[in-house]
Amino acid sequence: MSETNGKILSVKDLKTYFQTEDGVVKAVDGITFELEKGETLGIVGESGSGKSVTNLSVMRLIPEPPGKIVSGDIVFNGIDVRKLSINEVRGIRGKRMAMIFQDPMTSLNPFLKISTQLMEVTRLHLGHSKKEAYDHAIKMLKTVGIPDAESRVDSYPHEFSGGMRQRVMIAMALSCDPELLIADEPTTALDVTIQAQILELIKDLRTRMGTSVILITHDLGVVAGMTDKIIVMYAGKVFEQAPTAELFATPANPYTKGLLKSVPDPAHEEGTELYQIPGLPPDVAHLPPGCPFAERCYRAEDICRRDFPPFVQINANHHSLCHFAQEVYAESVAESENGKTANIQMKINE
Amino acid sequence: MNENGNDLISIQDLRVHFKIGGGLFKETKYVKAVDGVSLDIKKGETLGLVGESGCGKSTLGKAILRLTEPTGGQVFYNGKDLAHLGAREMREQRKNLQMIFQDPYASLNPRMTVGQIIGEPIRTFGLKNGKSIEERVQDLMETVGMSRRFVKRYPHEFSGGQRQRIGIARALAVDPEFIVADEPISALDVSIQAQIMNLMERLQAEKNLTYLFISHDLRAVRHLSDRVAVMYLGKIVELAGGKEVYREPLMPYTIALISAVPVPDPEIEAKRERIILKGDVPSPINPPSGCPFHTRCPYAIEDCKRIVPKLVEIKPKHYAACIRINPEKPHIEENSKEGLGAIGAGV
Numbered sequence: 001m002s003e004t005n006g007k008i009l010s011v012k013d014l015k016t017y018f019q020t021e022d023g024v025v026k027a028v029d030g031i032t033f034e035l036e037k038g039e040t041l042g043i044v045g046e047s048g049s050g051k052s053v054t055n056l057s058v059m060r061l062i063p064e065p066p067g068k069i070v071s072g073d074i075v076f077n078g079i080d081v082r083k084l085s086i087n088e089v090r091g092i093r094g095k096r097m098a099m100i101f102q103d104p105m106t107s108l109n110p111f112l113k114i115s116t117q118l119m120e121v122t123r124l125h126l127g128h129s130k131k132e133a134y135d136h137a138i139k140m141l142k143t144v145g146i147p148d149a150e151s152r153v154d155s156y157p158h159e160f161s162g163g164m165r166q167r168v169m170i171a172m173a174l175s176c177d178p179e180l181l182i183a184d185e186p187t188t189a190l191d192v193t194i195q196a197q198i199l200e201l202i203k204d205l206r207t208r209m210g211t212s213v214i215l216i217t218h219d220l221g222v223v224a225g226m227t228d229k230i231i232v233m234y235a236g237k238v239f240e241q242a243p244t245a246e247l248f249a250t251p252a253n254p255y256t257k258g259l260l261k262s263v264p265d266p267a268h269e270e271g272t273e274l275y276q277i278p279g280l281p282p283d284v285a286h287l288p289p290g291c292p293f294a295e296r297c298y299r300a301e302d303i304c305r306r307d308f309p310p311f312v313q314i315n316a317n318h319h320s321l322c323h324f325a326q327e328v329y330a331e332s333v334a335e336s337e338n339g340k341t342a343n344i345q346m347k348i349n350e
Numbered sequence: 351m352n353e354n355g356n357d358l359i360s361i362q363d364l365r366v367h368f369k370i371g372g373g374l375f376k377e378t379k380y381v382k383a384v385d386g387v388s389l390d391i392k393k394g395e396t397l398g399l400v401g402e403s404g405c406g407k408s409t410l411g412k413a414i415l416r417l418t419e420p421t422g423g424q425v426f427y428n429g430k431d432l433a434h435l436g437a438r439e440m441r442e443q444r445k446n447l448q449m450i451f452q453d454p455y456a457s458l459n460p461r462m463t464v465g466q467i468i469g470e471p472i473r474t475f476g477l478k479n480g481k482s483i484e485e486r487v488q489d490l491m492e493t494v495g496m497s498r499r500f501v502k503r504y505p506h507e508f509s510g511g512q513r514q515r516i517g518i519a520r521a522l523a524v525d526p527e528f529i530v531a532d533e534p535i536s537a538l539d540v541s542i543q544a545q546i547m548n549l550m551e552r553l554q555a556e557k558n559l560t561y562l563f564i565s566h567d568l569r570a571v572r573h574l575s576d577r578v579a580v581m582y583l584g585k586i587v588e589l590a591g592g593k594e595v596y597r598e599p600l601m602p603y604t605i606a607l608i609s610a611v612p613v614p615d616p617e618i619e620a621k622r623e624r625i626i627l628k629g630d631v632p633s634p635i636n637p638p639s640g641c642p643f644h645t646r647c648p649y650a651i652e653d654c655k656r657i658v659p660k661l662v663e664i665k666p667k668h669y670a671a672c673i674r675i676n677p678e679k680p681h682i683e684e685n686s687k688e689g690l691g692a693i694g695a696g697v
Contacts, residue, residue, distance in 0.1 A: 046539040147629075161630045162403075191402035191566060193627045196610035200626050218540055221569075221612030225619030245616045262544035263614050264573035274573060276548050277541040280509050296541075 007075075008180055008212045009035040009058065014072035016050075016057045019065060022285040027053040027067075029236040035180070040206065040213040042223035042244065044259070045233035046281050051216045054233070055182045059099055060089045077179065095125040098173035100166070102185035107169060108157040114141075114168055115153045121175045140171040144201060163194035170201065177209060184216045199226060220263055224248060229317070232256050235282050235292035238311075242318040249336050252312070252320035252329035254297045291323070299324060358528055358560050359391040359414065364423035364433070366406070366413045370635065381634050383409040385584035386423070388661075391528070396554065396561040398575030398592060400568055400607070402631055406584040407564050411530040414562070415447050416440055427528070445475055448521035452533035454513035458505040464491070464516055465501040471523045490519040494549060511542035518549065522557070530562045535570060547574055568611045572596050580604045583634055583642040586661055590668040600670040602682055603643045641673065649674060649686045 016028040028050040035041050045051040056062050057069050060081060074081040076097060081089070101107045109117060118137035122128040128136060134153075141149035144167040157165055166186060173181055183202065187195035203226065206213055215226055223230055223244065230247045232240040232255065240253040251257045261275035279296040288294065294304040303323050312325035322328060366384040371377065383406040391397050401407045412418040414425050416432060425432040432443060451457035458467055468487045472478050478486055488498045494515040505513055514534060521529055531550065535543040547570060553559060565571050571578055575592040580603065588601040599605045606625040613619055627646045632638055638645050644654035651674070659671040664680045672682065679685050 046541060163630055191631075192568065192610040193402060193606060194630065195612075196624055196626055199612075200624070219612065220540075220614040221619075224614050224616045225612055225622075248614070248616050259540060260614065262541055264547075264569040265614055273551070274544045274547055276544040278545075280511065280542070281539065 006037050007034050008037050008039075008077055009214075010073070010075045011054075011058065012073040012075075014054065014057055014074065015070040016053050016062055016067060017070050018067045020285065025285045026236050026287070027284060028057060031072075031231075031233075031236075031238055033231055033238070033241065035212055035214065037179075037212055038206075038210050039229070040215060040227045042227035042230040043214060043216045043233060044218065044220060044223055044230060046218060048235075048281055048284060049233040050236040050284075051233050052184055053236075055099070055184060055214060055216060059093055059097060059182065060084070061093075061099075091125075094121055094173075094178075095176040096178055097180040097182065098176070098178040099182040099184065100169045100173045100186050102188050105157065105162070105165060108165060110157055113154050113156055114160070118153070118168070118172055118175060121172055125176045136175065137171075140175050141168070143174070143205070144168070144171045145197075146171075162190055163197060166190060166194075166198055167201070170198070170205070174205060174209070174211070178211060180212045180214070181206075182214045182216070185218070186215070187222065188217070188219070195222075202226070220248075220260060232259070235284055235287060237292065237321055238319070239293070239322075240320045242314075246318055250329060250332040252314050252318065252325045252332065253322050254299055254324075254328055255293050256320075257328065257332065258296075258298070291321075299328070356393050357390040358393040358427065359389075359562075360426040361387060361389045361391075361414065362424045362426070363388055364410070364413060364425060365421050366409050366418055367421045379635055382406075382584045382637065383634060384413055384420075385637075387581075387584075387586055389579060389586065389589070391560060391562060392576075393527075393560055394554075394558050395576040396563050396574050398571035398578040399562060399564045399581060400566065400571050400578060401581035402566060402607075404631055404634060405581045406634070407581050408532050410581070411449070411532050411562055411564050415444075415449055415530055417449065445477075445524045446527045448524065448526040448529050450514075450517050450521050450529060450531040450534045452536055454510050454517055454537060455505075457517055458513055460505055463502050463504055464496075464508075467505070467516060468519045468523055471520060475524055477524065486523070487519075490523055493522065493553070494519045495545075509542075510538050511545060514538060514542075514546055515549070518546075518553070522553065525557075526559070528560045528562070530564070532564045533566070534563075536565065536567065543570065550574065568596075568608065580607065583632065583637050585642060585671065586669075587643065587672075588670045589661065590665075590670075594668055598665075598668075600664055600668065600675055600680055600682070601643075601672050602647045602649050604670075605682070606646075606648075641671070649682050 012032050014028055014031045018025040018027055031054055043051045058074055062069060069082060115134060115137050118140060119133035122133045122136050138149050138153050141153055146152055146164060146167055160168065187198050190198060205211065215223060217223055227244050229243045231238050234255050240251060240256045251260060258277040262277055264274060277296050282292050290305040290307055291309045294300040297304065309321050309323045311319055311321050313319050314325060314329050364384055364387045367380040367382050369378060369380055371379045387410055399407045409418055413420045420433045423433060465487050468490055469483050472483050472486055488501060491498055496512065496515050535546050538546060554561060563571060563574050572592055578590065578592050578595045579586050580588040582603050588604045595604065596608055599608050606627045609625045629646055632645055640655045640657050641659050644650040653673060657673050659673045661669045661671045664670050664675055664677055674685050675682050
């Protein structure tokens with residue numbers, strides 16, 4: 001377990017279930033992934049797909065009951081996270097792995113000054129004195145680009161705008177120079193110009209500090225520019241897993257394909273109608289026996305409704321959960337080649 | 351801008367100023383949420399209205415329908431000035447003017463069944479009675495892609511996308527001509543967003559509807575809109591054809607806004623140069639003097655602090671409010687390289 005091979009995090013067959021009145025909800029049902037040092041992983045999925053629960057599990061933040069990590073391994077830098085006591089987890093959380101959340105207003109304490117909240121982290125984890133912690137707080141606010149940090153450090157959260165609060169959250173998360181930063185929809189509540197600022201900040205900090213990042217989002221545009229590899233989740237399962245460029249160019253799963261086609265892409269001239277995935281995401285408490293996406297899938301056959309699909313390996317780093325993964329991949333490759341020829345054709349014609 | 355006769359709605363110098371503070375010894379201040387907006391909306395088109403939060407786009411949408419009282423200006427619809435109609439006359443007009451709201455959870459009464467919700471406007475306006483209301487409700491449900499069987503269910507039994515369909519059916523119940531859709535897809539999942547956008551497009555084609563589509567999602571606006579208006583601190587700063595705005599934005603704010611939109615294509619993302627605006631949108635209580643954008647504008651010069659730019663036709667049917675561009679020199683990057691000062695049609 002201590003052999004890490006440059007891997008900062010490895011999650012193997014993780015299952016996190018919630019006991020509800022409606023039965024057992026398998027929010028995360030057998031997720032496996034690895035993150036190398038300095039790498040950025042994107043987790044994409046719609047609401048209820050289990051992307052947040054995956055990361056709450058890694059941080060051991062699942063409320064128990066009703067939730068429970070039923071099985072699987074979570075190894076962070078050689079440490080088996082599941083075996084740690086609550087006190088030991090606290091020693092890692094916030095220090096070696098940190099998280100930023102979607103809504104910076106609800107994740108900051110409205111009654112405490114920004115300085116107090118930032119100082120708390122370093123006093124606890126780094127044993128800073130009051131003075132050291134205060135100076136460090138100012139330094140961190142400067143790092144995340146808050147102007148006039150010396151005077152703003154004693155403000156209250158409500159005195160900051162949404163973008164500034166998200167910067168404070170990032171400052172807090174990075175206070176102890178963590179090895180892993182988990183960003184759960186960090187820009188969803190923000191305007192596009194502020195989103196661009198925050199994403200640029202995360203990129204910049206990643207290169208400067210060498211932090212590994214897990215970026216959870218529903219926005220394919222955000223992951224396209226930010227990540228090295230991507231996991232697509234649906235109904236608690238990994239549906240596809242591939243390096244970013246490959247996932248966008250040649251997806252091997254009908255859900256990923258649908259998702260990619262249903263986003264209006266301002267860089268390309270679009271046709272008349274947007275592709276739509278029919279139906280609704282499934283109720284995770286009552287999943288059908290076969291593939292959970294079969295009901296909405298354009299190429300589902302009888303086998304899809306009957307048997308759970310296999311996790312097919314396309315190549316070393318590319319996997320897809322589908323009975324027809326190879327066929328879908330072949331289609332994508334053909335389409336992408338046609339697209340390239342079409343592009344060249346266009347350039348010749350110009 | 352009133353150039354042709356097929357305008358359905360013509361907005362002139364519309365203002366919504368909210369009073370805040372005030373009292374015996376306190377100074378009265380105003381939030382100028384909408385500050386002198388003039389726009390024409392053509393029959394059958396979708397006009398996209400984009401801007402960041404707090405720019406006044408929702409207030410503008412509501413002011414057109416008098417859901418927020420305008421404090422100045424006019425809104426002409428069928429030759430009548432909606433902004434100055436009496437309560438009874440306005441009520442009569444509401445049959446033709448409807449709204450779809452952002453939050454499908456908050457905009458439906460949880461104690462009413464779907465049938466009651468969609469049937470309510472039909473009953474209120476006395477358009478139908480008895481059995482024929484039920485038929486109409488069920489037809490509407492089918493129009494928006496819901497099963498008739500759900501007529502007795504309550505809103506909480508539906509997902510966000512389904513609720514948004516209910517909201518659309520309710521808006522359609524009175525056969526309106528004009529619909530203000532205020533962030534109708536923002537609260538929905540990606541795969542559901544596409545469904546609702548396609549539904550809105552289909553309904554527009556079938557019923558010759560006119561939309562004001564308000565959104566901060568520039569990708570969705572581009573997809574749906576014939577023309578796009580960009581709003582910043584209560585003012586329209588650019589107005590052009592939907593594709594044109596994206597291909598060739600002229601006003602510096604629009605240029606930055608469009609460059610900030612992430613593109614779902616890693617190859618393009620890797621090559622793109624992004625303009626990162628500094629700071630946040632200034633407070634509308636104390637908007638900057640001159641051009642409201644000058645505090646964040648990379649091209650701002652001294653004159654920008656003084657001169658309030660007017661919306662000028664820079665290219666055919668492409669309007670922008672910036673003193674540093676004009677029809678002869680429409681591109682700000684080139685103008686700033688040449689070191690030109692204020693050259694536009696400022697005051």
